[in-house]
Amino acid sequence: MAILVEIPPPLREAAGGNVHIQVTGTTVGEALTDLIRQHPALGTKLFDNGQLRPYINVFVNDEDIRYLEELQTPIQDGTTIALIPAVAGG
Amino acid sequence: MQTTDPLERYSRQMRLPGIGKAGQERLLASRVTLCGCGALGTVLANALVRAGVGFVRIVDRDFVEPSNLQRQVLFDETDIAENLPKAEAAARKLRQINSTVTIEPIVADINRSNIEDLCHDVDLILDGSDNFELRYLINDLAIKLSKPWVYAGAVGSEGMSMTIVPGQTPCLRCVFEAAPAPGEAGTCETAGVLGPAVGVIANFQAAEALKILSGNLAAINRDLLVLNLWDNIIRRVRIAPLAGRKGKCPCCALRRFEWLEGEHGTQTTTLCGRNAVQVSHRRSSRLDFETLAQSLRTSGSVTYNKFLLKFQLNENGEFYEFTVFPDGRAIIKGTSEPDKARILYARYVGY
Known part of the structure; x- marks a missing residue:
């Protein structure tokens, strides 16, 4: 288990093309820090001055x-931590 | 079509326990405004008209183009040859499908000055649009007038949908406080779109519409549905506890309708004699040119420096040049029509 x-698709380029990334941590914040350590390009995509960007929704086991x-x-x-931005298009 | 019982055509639908004859009669008496008639919109309109929704107003600002046919199910090559607006082309097909319901095509750009007129007299608003600006505008109006609406979006192989019933569910802003910045979310032009993905999500929206209109509010989906047909991901995330976001949702809790009142969104100015239109976009943060350039490179040539980004595009033989500024403002050369410029802005810069 991990x-x-x-x-999500719009962030995958900054995440080395991965759909799932395994991380460590005991809180969501720690997990995202580890995620950014592995893929630094995700840093500014997810955070702005230490705050989660308002259009990135974070779900932990669908909550x-x-x-x-x-x-x-x-x-x-x-x-499972799912990062879910609003989807445009249609 | 000659039948003795006008309800016969709906017999299979009426057999569903949730609908029956009473539900069908409610559908026949119900009225819907469909905002946008592209990939989502054509699937929605098809489903609603076949199901016997009595009045469907279809509003769209665009014309049918060859690149639409891969996924926009009501259109065909004849519509392109005749240079038909999408709303009109859709209405012609739909009337052949079901001549017993009323279809009202309107060729217009939906904005804060006309949205209330277009939606005040219907029971439900459906999102068939391709941009966040219109979705936040629909959300404002739906909350203001206390009308249900169903959001959906699709890009690439991914789709998402949520059903908004004012006073009962979170609104769009409870869940998506802000939209991704222009250039950061991907549009169907920059990221592509898989026909079945948008078809699935639009049919999901249509089912929600039929539940609401037939009087089955208890059956609606109260989660956010997210699917990615390519990655085999289907997720329903719980959003119900976000309703009103602890009394601070600017829209449904504080009733500040910022999009309807023009505090956000785009404005256009025709630049006289230059065959160009300026599209201004009110935003607080600065554009990230690197991200935007990356997404635009699949569609045309891009160069940028600290001050501006140039994007040159050949679309169906028409040449356009975008000059985009860090505050989100763009000058689009190659057209003098504000509506066309807004379409191009939504399509490529993506808002």
């Missing part, structure tokens, strides 16, 4: 961290 981050504990939301082995 912690997986699911990368939104904004009604959990935001970046302090605890995670454990087996957790």
